[in-house]
Amino acid sequence: MNANDPQFWMMIASIVIAVSFIVMAITLIAIAVIVRRVVGTVNRLEEQVSPLIYKVDAISKQGQEMSVHFTEVSQNLSTATKYLAESTELIKEEVAELKTLVGSTALVARDKVDMVSRSIDRTHDQVLDTTEFVQQKIVTPAREIAAIMAGVKRGLEVLFAPSPKQIDRVYMDDEMFIG
Numbered sequence: 256m257n258a259n260d261p262q263f264w265m266m267i268a269s270i271v272i273a274v275s276f277i278v279m280a281i282t283l284i285a286i287a288v289i290v291r292r293v294v295g296t297v298n299r300l301e302e303q304v305s306p307l308i309y310k311v312d313a314i315s316k317q318g319q320e321m322s323v324h325f326t327e328v329s330q331n332l333s334t335a336t337k338y339l340a341e342s343t344e345l346i347k348e349e350v351a352e353l354k355t356l357v358g359s360t361a362l363v364a365r366d367k368v369d370m371v372s373r374s375i376d377r378t379h380d381q382v383l384d385t386t387e388f389v390q391q392k393i394v395t396p397a398r399e400i401a402a403i404m405a406g407v408k409r410g411l412e413v414l415f416a417p418s419p420k421q422i423d424r425v426y427m428d429d430e431m432f433i434g
Contacts, residue, residue, distance in 0.1 A: 273350065273354075275368075276346060276349060276350045276367075277350060279346060279368070279371055280343060280346045280347055280350060283339065283342060283343045283346060283371065283375075284343055286339060286375065286378065287336065287339045287340055287343055290332065290335060290336045290339060290378065290382070291336055293332065293382065293385075294329070294332050294333060294336060297328070297329055297332060297385070297389070298329065300389070300393075301325055301326075301329065304325075304393055304397070305322075307397065307400070321392050321393060321396070324388065324392055325389075325392070325393065328385050328388055328389070331381060331385070332381070332382075332385060335377075335378055335381050335382075338374070338378075339374070339378060342370075342371065342374050346367070346371065349363075349367055
């Protein structure tokens, strides 16, 4: 083929677009794996926080509210992972169809790139919102609860400590012998 031939440049553009879709598919798969790991980490974090919620029964209403919100966040992350997997499948299908529709892919490819970009932006925003929510609703109150419990423990130790014995007489050597 000749480099001056428009068909040559059309074929080069189609190849570049096909490679771009493949790279986007790989990127979305990597993002799906990362989101799945984040979901696993969030689930493990939920398992570790549950006993703390049961032990701090004095603030059970707030603990129940945090648990409900945490479950909603986990469900939102699961939904985001599902949508990301569906988006990945859509991109795979589009790459397969791209082989047969090389001539008419310029406009379709531009639309799909915009859709993937919005999906990635939405997922990124959801991950940031989830991280901020976990920080505000779990980590910060857990620190405060730990500090309060440490203060209560020290206060109880001081209140219930035995009073020291006063030495108000002289002891004989035999009385002072331990053994």
